[in-house]
Amino acid sequence: MDIDSLWTKYAKTGDKEVKKLLIENYIDLVKIVSGRMYNFYGSKIEYEDLLGYGILGLIDSIEKYDVTKNIKFETYAQIRIKGAIIDNIRKLDWIPRSLRKKSKEIQNAIYQLENKLGRTPTNEEIANFLSISIRELESTLSDISTFNIASLEEIILSNGDFSTSLQQENARPEEIYENKELKEILIESLNILTENERLVISLYYYEELTYKEIGHIMELSESRISQIHSKAILKMKNYLKKKGFDENLWR
Structure with a gap:
């Protein structure tokens, strides 16, 4: 099933297996964003933690994305992935x-x-x-x-x-x-x-x-x-x- 078909089916059914396929399809986007932000934060935050926060952002993106809006998913998801990482870092209160x-x-x-x-x-x-x-x-x-x-x-x-x-x-x-x-x-x-x-x-x-x-x-x-x-x-x-x-x- 191609990506457009996955989105169409998920929009209609909210099927968990389809959502899983969408997550797998866009996981590389999370890795790219997490990698860039790891370069920003350096040794202060573990890469695996950033990746985990980013995956939460991706899942949130998939659940809230509106396929009828004229906004590319990758653009929308990148914003939410970054936002999820920043929100979770802020909760850590790691700034002295x-x-x-x-x-x-x-x-x-x-x-x-x-x-x-x-x-x-x-x-x-x-x-x-x-x-x-x-x-x-x-x-x-x-x-x-x-x-x-x-x-x-x-x-x-x-x-x-x-x-x-x-x-x-x-x-x-x-x-x-x-x-x-x-x-x-x-x-x-x-x-x-x-x-x-x-x-x-x-x-x-x-x-x-x-x-x-x-x-x-x-x-x-x-x-x-x-x-x-x-x-x-x-x-x-x-x-x-x-x-x-x-x-x-x-x-």
Whole structure:
């Protein structure tokens, strides 16, 4: 039975054996997404755990996918697979409280300095504001990089993806509009970034390159790419805050 026939039969019957065949057909998609996210999180999370979370996302995708909507399943499923992985990682609460505190402190420093200076503060200015050394600031930016990956992925996939909203049968028109608006503001926030920051965000999230690959392109070290990424995310968070979005959307 070909894939279209499987979908047609599953849509009509909800047959468990057909669902099993659909899972087997798309399992490689889970492996691809899990592998990419393992590169993001490194040794902090086991690949098998990511794969397990991703399979839950695939099953959820199959159960909720509407074949009558003009959205390709692979696109829809990839969003839900990533979302399931991020949701489960977040439940683990593996980010140390001290790291969250440091992230908030740096974010607040950038926010206050931007308002005072009317421009993006340099690392030296941020370090001086926090009364820490440049080395300590850069080390912290590197440490919070993985934390920020989860944050941005979550806000894009859980709150800002328009195609996901269209797939939700119970989505209210105002929810769809709010999600669309948030996605637009998020894209708009890229304009406040430096050229290097925009390039890192683009290559990392849209081209899905690793820090090592981005570093090779930009002729910078992996740690430097990590620092640029973290600072960019904190600036984007502040932009959303200024636009009136609840910061709890992005923790």
